[in-house]
Amino acid sequence: MTLRICLLMVGALTAAAAPNFVFVLADDQAWNGLSRRMIRSLPESGSDYHRTPNIDRLAREGMTFSRAYAAAPKCEPSRYAITFGMTTTSLNAPDKRTALRLREDSRHSLANALKQANSAYRTATFGKWQLTRSQRELGFDRDDGRITQNHDGESPNPQDPKRMFELTEKGNRFMQDSVEDGRPFYLQLWHYAVHGSNQSLPETLGRWQAQPPGRLHRDATRAAMADDFDRAVGMTLAKIDELGIRDNTYVIYMSDNGGQTRYLRGGKTNVTEGGLRVPLLVRGPGIERGSYCDAPVVGYDLLPTVLDLASPEASPPPGVEGGSWKRTLLSGCDSGIDRPVDRIVFFFGEARGREPGPQAAILRDNLKLLYFWVEGRAALFDVDADPRETRDIAAKHQGLAGRLQRELMGHLREGLGEETLARLQSGEYSLGPDRRDRPRSCQDRRRGRGARQGRFQTR
Secondary structure, three states: OOOHHHHHHHHHHHOOOOOOOEEEOOOOOOOOOOOOOOHHHOOHOOOOOOHHHHHHHHOOOEEEEEEEEEOOOOOHHHHHHHHHHOOOOOOOOHHHHHOOOOOOHHHHHHHHHHHOOOOOOOOEEOOOOOOOOOOOOOOEEEOOOOOOOHHHHHOOOOOOOHHHHHHHHHHHHHHHHHHOOOOEEEEEEEEEOOOOOOOOOOHHHHHHHHOOOOOOOOOOOHHHHHHHHHHHHHHHHHHHOOOHHHEEEEEEEOOOOOOOOOOOOOOOOOOOOOHHHOOOOEOOOOOOOOEOOOOOOEHHHHHHHHHHHHHHOOOOOOOOOOOOOOHHHHHHOOOOOOOOOEHHHHHHHHOOOOOOOOOOEEEEOEEEEEEHHHHHHHHEEEEEOOOOOOOOOOOOOOOHHHHHHHHHHHHHHHHHHHHHHHHHHHHOOOOOOOOOOOOOOOOHHHHHHHHHOOOOOOO
């Protein structure tokens, strides 16, 4: 037996006292962007064109969430919420501009909270990092060494599209080093794929250009990128098996925001289901193989979930609004998620071109109320019975709609402040003078072309 194998065996046994975590975050992958269906009985909840066998295998070996939501319908605020376990409004980061300013107390980030609960943990993050605080300040022991943006994912190497294989190799080395040292770990792989512009291996693209398109998805360049990305995820899963730590490692796969599905309403930058629903798969010890769960979960649940699985006696940092999935995962979805406040809230304040302007939503169980400032109205949907949000039931349930709207506005007031909420209500909210594409006021958009563009389209 070689020294390396001995070290791996000893490391795996030592690390068994605490679970490992691998969090793979896709960029801009729509709810039905995988060949795995998010709802077993609904063909439109999976792609009829993309093929993702490695990620599908992860689903077969774990739990698939049919109603998983990104914390925001765009990258930066969504990742910000994941990092601190809070809504983007409570973090006062409702759009791309404000999400670039991190909260003052970096001790309460996911990585720092995990290490405070158990100092044995090693942490690493590789890939897209648009937050202005350094990775080290937010608790990561190993990282890419710099703040990165979308353009950093545009790989100059034709054999490494979107740098997906480079990131995978960095993650694999980190896992191996941690196991050899007998240390439990949290690894965060925030990939640039499948965000445009589309990149793939030349041979993969050639193969997909020869394939007939599907009804839901038909872009060969995007299908090829999804294919190569799936291969990269497969390399991560293979390394976990090689290290002998599969039985003690939770693998969490998610997207940072939704996208066009040709089924759900809206897409990226919308707080409708298309912009917020994302694929979520979790595999790990105690999770039933091939299980499905329809409990609503959200990206800012990740921090309390990891903390609960790693160190059950530890309390989440102050202000955390997410709830732990632990009981849900280990019960086959028979137990729900307890959050400090029984609701999930979304707000997005950015508005450019055809984007619909400031918008917010509150979700409680199967009921979702949306508020659009451009149109000056609210709408209520039962997203369990009507996931496409085609039947507004607010008129039939005026009392309930009113209560949800008041609760939503109270949450926004507390997080964004009275002045910002007043500007929203008066129609004068905008991103500010530092953006060339500063939108017109909500009132102006209601009067003319902006109002027409502001209406969401059912796809």
